[in-house]
Amino acid sequence: MYQTPSLGRSDDSAVDSSSGPGTPSDMSMFAQAYSIPADAMDMGALPERVGTPQPSRYHTALPDILHPETASNVPIRTICCIGAGYVGGPTAAVIALHNPHIRVVVVDRDQGRIDAWKSRHLPIHEPGLEDVVRIARDGAAEVRRRGDSATGEAIDAARQPNLFFSTACIATIKEADMCLISVNTPTKTRGVGAGRATDMAALEGACRDIAMHAKAGCILVEKSTVPCKTGQLIKDIMEAHRPGVVFPVLSNPEFLSEGTAIRDLMQPDRVVIGCESTISGHRAAAALANLYAAWVPRSRIAPIGIWSSELCKLAANAMLAQRISSINSISAICERTDADVGEIAKSIGLDPRIGPQFLKAGLGFGGSCFRKDIASLTYLAESLGLPEVAAYWQQVLTMNDFQRDRFARHVIASLNNSLRGKKIAILGYAFKKNTGDARESPALDVIRILLEEGPKSITIYDPLCSEADIRRELSVLEREYAVSMPDGPVRVVSDPYTACTDSNAVLILADWDMFKNSKPFTSSKPVTMAETYDGATPTDILHLTPNPKRATINKPPTPPRTPKLSPLSPDLTTRLLPEPPCPADCVVCRSSSTTGTSAKTDTTTPIDWAHISKTVREPRWVFDGRGVLDARAMVGMGFRLETLGRASMY
Ligand SMILES: NC(=O)c1ccc[n+]([C@@H]2O[C@H](COP(=O)([O-])OP(=O)(O)OC[C@H]3O[C@@H](n4cnc5c(N)ncnc54)[C@H](O)[C@@H]3O)[C@@H](O)[C@H]2O)c1
Numbered sequence: 185m186y187q188t189p190s191l192g193r194s195d196d197s198a199v200d201s202s203s204g205p206g207t208p209s210d211m212s213m214f215a216q217a218y219s220i221p222a223d224a225m226d227m228g229a230l231p232e233r234v235g236t237p238q239p240s241r242y243h244t245a246l247p248d249i250l251h252p253e254t255a256s257n258v259p260i261r262t263i264c265c266i267g268a269g270y271v272g273g274p275t276a277a278v279i280a281l282h283n284p285h286i287r288v289v290v291v292d293r294d295q296g297r298i299d300a301w302k303s304r305h306l307p308i309h310e311p312g313l314e315d316v317v318r319i320a321r322d323g324a325a326e327v328r329r330r331g332d333s334a335t336g337e338a339i340d341a342a343r344q345p346n347l348f349f350s351t352a353c354i355a356t357i358k359e360a361d362m363c364l365i366s367v368n369t370p371t372k373t374r375g376v377g378a379g380r381a382t383d384m385a386a387l388e389g390a391c392r393d394i395a396m397h398a399k400a401g402c403i404l405v406e407k408s409t410v411p412c413k414t415g416q417l418i419k420d421i422m423e424a425h426r427p428g429v430v431f432p433v434l435s436n437p438e439f440l441s442e443g444t445a446i447r448d449l450m451q452p453d454r455v456v457i458g459c460e461s462t463i464s465g466h467r468a469a470a471a472l473a474n475l476y477a478a479w480v481p482r483s484r485i486a487p488i489g490i491w492s493s494e495l496c497k498l499a500a501n502a503m504l505a506q507r508i509s510s511i512n513s514i515s516a517i518c519e520r521t522d523a524d525v526g527e528i529a530k531s532i533g534l535d536p537r538i539g540p541q542f543l544k545a546g547l548g549f550g551g552s553c554f555r556k557d558i559a560s561l562t563y564l565a566e567s568l569g570l571p572e573v574a575a576y577w578q579q580v581l582t583m584n585d586f587q588r589d590r591f592a593r594h595v596i597a598s599l600n601n602s603l604r605g606k607k608i609a610i611l612g613y614a615f616k617k618n619t620g621d622a623r624e625s626p627a628l629d630v631i632r633i634l635l636e637e638g639p640k641s642i643t644i645y646d647p648l649c650s651e652a653d654i655r656r657e658l659s660v661l662e663r664e665y666a667v668s669m670p671d672g673p674v675r676v677v678s679d680p681y682t683a684c685t686d687s688n689a690v691l692i693l694a695d696w697d698m699f700k701n702s703k704p705f706t707s708s709k710p711v712t713m714a715e716t717y718d719g720a721t722p723t724d725i726l727h728l729t730p731n732p733k734r735a736t737i738n739k740p741p742t743p744p745r746t747p748k749l750s751p752l753s754p755d756l757t758t759r760l761l762p763e764p765p766c767p768a769d770c771v772v773c774r775s776s777s778t779t780g781t782s783a784k785t786d787t788t789t790p791i792d793w794a795h796i797s798k799t800v801r802e803p804r805w806v807f808d809g810r811g812v813l814d815a816r817a818m819v820g821m822g823f824r825l826e827t828l829g830r831a832s833m834y
Pocket residue numbers: 266267268269270271272291292293294297353366367368369386387389390407408409410438439440441442552553
């Protein structure tokens with residue numbers, strides 16, 4: 185039976201870091217005790233420093249979050265993940281894959297999304313996702329294989345499905361021992377703080393459902409990115425509906441990037457778990473840590489204070505985005521001098537204090553996270569009476585806008601300051617390569633500026649973004665430019681050659697490898713399970729044991745393993761069960777022009793620039809907003825190439 189960790193208020197708030205069990209020395213640098221007296225957890229109180237021993241008025245030792253035994257007090261049998269989006273779906277799938285003894289149910293109000301997760305056509309494209317989902321959702325077949333002379337034949341026992349998708353939110357919440365809240369937290373579009381503050385409506389809705397229907401003691405996990413102190417808001421909602429019942433709240437921000445989500449989830453740099461310094465908080469954190477420890481070394485699990493955890497997600501995104509804006513500011517200087525931003529990024533990236541990542545100049549950052557999270561940070565800073573801090577981060581956004589604005593204006597200037605009667609081809613709509621996510625793409629800003637000049641047409645090609653998704657994004661331009669009308673200026677096509685034929689200019693707005701013309705590349709070949717998880721054998725992944733007598737299916741792995749550093753044996757797919765066929769009227773199967781949801785779309789074969797050079801109009805303008813093209817080769821084919829961050833831009 186499930187036991188409520190602790191309902192007694194007085195016990196639950198007991199804190200004493202100095203007398204608490206010390207962190208074993210082999211634990212990570214994160215694994216430090218921290219102490220926040222319970223009465224300092226109110227809104228407005230300043231959290232104390234992580235790792236600083238505090239004189240305490242309390243005397244009860246807190247359980248060690250990273251010790252596997254701490255979790256045994258809080259058995260987790262059913263997890264409800266609320267939100268089947270880019271975070272909820274893949275995260276739940278990976279947790280289910282590695283914890284076959286736990287039932288993981290992903291719920292969403294969007295019937296279409298849930299139907300897609302249950303089908304052969306997953307609603308999002310992520311390399312490696314399909315394999316993970318198929319194993320956890322559909323189960324895996326028994327496989328007999330030859331062992332060595334000592335072991336003889338071995339059997340990898342079958343695995344039962346433990347990942348489910350449903351729209352029955354309330355019924356699933358009622359059963360859950362833990363709820364992962366993975367709902368959208370966009371920027372508010374109206375009212376107080378519009379344009380910067382976080383819209384908490386979806387999160388509040390999910391919390392209300394949990395408050396009204398969850399079992400006492402159910403653990404709430406913030407996976408969504410939220411403003412600092414949201415944990416308090418959640419506790420208030422719980423208290424309003426279920427006064428006196430303890431629902432531990434954890435912050436477990438997700439750091440995955442789209443396009444590499446499965447690799448990031450399989451091999452995270454760190455798993456941050458923020459909790460309160462209470463006994464129930466520590467036990468809840470231990471239960472969550474235990475789930476991750478099924479595949480993540482415990483040294484990479486970072487228990488920290490809940491407010492630090494919430495804020496560290498915003499800080500991480502702000503720092504990454506800041507690097508992009510920093511290199512982009514340099515790119516503008518390069519264009520007015522004879523410097524090359526690519527060379528600069530390479531040389532400064534060699535300094536280990538700087539490092540090479542996130543120094544790629546271009547149209548700036550897009551996607552659903554960076555802009556909104558920095559906006560949220562500026563709003564938070566301002567609300568806290570820190571206008572200088574707000575202005576500092578605001579500048580990162582200003583530089584981002586500047587980049588796409590000046591790129592688009594340069595295209596217009598190069599075409600004699602007029603786009604009347606001209607056709608513009610756009611290669612790449614996604615906010616970056618290897619994703620079909622069209623949200624917050626830099627392409628939208630560029631297209632908006634181009635449309636002001638009344639071009640004859642703008643023809644868009646992207647290998648993964650579906651026409652429906654692109655048109656949904658462009659709908660904000662509908663009133664001014666009638667972009668959705670059949671005779672409107674925007675077309676979405678399913679091959680790059682149609683897009684480019686007869687065009688006066690080709691614009692590269694996403695960094696798909698297929699647009700590159702330099703040496704052969706391999707980086708975006710589909711990621712297989714073998715590549716996403718270099719830590720264990722397929723048997724490890726499936727939690728199957730070669731000897732059926734010792735099968736541990738449906739039992740938690742004890743003690744929790746950490747991945748071994750041996751190469752992964754291939755051929756996991758031999759375990760996959762045949763997928764049920766689609767219904768005869770499946771729209772995705774019937775649509776020959778589907779580009780957004782099929783994992784089988786080819787995104788790796790390079791396009792034939794020599795062919796394109798024969799179909800575009802003179803003087804064969806190509807504007808490279810992502811620095812993917814080799815200038816010499818393009819010029820050799822007769823193109824006139826302009827690249828962001830290179831002198832020829834001016
Ligand atoms: N997309 C990313 O790469 C990424 C990475 C890290 C963190 N995040 C954060 O994770 C959160 C989710 O992002 P996402 O991209 O997955 O969003 P998303 O819009 O793709 O998915 C959210 C889903 O939640 C569902 N939902 C909302 N309220 C609900 C409710 N009350 N009950 C059931 N379902 C509900 C929506 O229908 C939607 O399908 C955001 O806070 C985001 O900032 C996103």
